[in-house]
């Protein structure tokens with residue numbers, strides 16, 4: 249996003265296979281929980297979000313089954329914000345996210361739009377991750393955390409998407425302010441002494457080039 253108006257956002261869904269990334273994306277786009285789809289395929293979903301002035305193009309990248317460090321790095325560079333998903337019924341899927349987070353930090357730095365999402369909260373008896381553990385990871389990743397059930401309702405998915413969009417917009421505004429400040433600093437009026445020195449140097453150079 250290098251333009252001056254916030255017109256688009258790219259969100260990336262990252263997590264181990266089977267945690268519900270595709271179910272999440274499909275739920276957000278269609279408002280339905282659809283079980284029958286190609287869950288391992290990488291796919292970008294696009295949605296136009298109306299705003300009071302115009303609209304924002306939101307792209308959601310549902311990452312595929314075989315994530316390597318290289319593909320995670322590539323997806324991180326593509327995206328503006330990241331939704332890290334694990335399954336509450338699979339502790340290994342939460343631990344795995346530490347690797348993903350490290351790559352995001354390496355590519356984008358510590359402060360980038362991020363959320364941690366524990367999915368499948370409906371499977372109460374199969375739960376492997378308790379509150380304390382999910383809080384620990386939320387603190388470690390320094391980001392908001394959610395527990396949702398994509399299967400049960402759209403509510404959680406919408407809350408996560410609202411949060412990540414807010415963070416992406418804030419990040420965009422911060423970056424814009426920083427580049428504006430740099431531009432202002434670059435055009436800052438110089439002191440009289442600075443201008444005199446510059447004019448003097450110019451004269452010397454001119455007389456120097458006159459000599460040859």
Ligand SMILES: Nc1nc2c(ncn2[C@@H]2O[C@H](COP(=O)(O)OP(=O)(O)O)[C@@H](O)[C@H]2O)c(=O)[nH]1
Pocket residue numbers: 263264265266267268269270271272282283287288367368369370371396397398399400
């Ligand atoms: N019970 C339950 N099953 C879910 C939920 N979300 C996804 N699933 C199921 O978990 C399996 C893996 O989901 P999928 O979206 O394909 O995972 P992905 O590999 O991360 O894309 C599928 O059988 C989904 O129907 C959920 O919230 N609750």
Ligand SMILES: [Mg+2]
Pocket residue numbers: 269270271286287288289310311312313
């Ligand atoms: Mg999938």
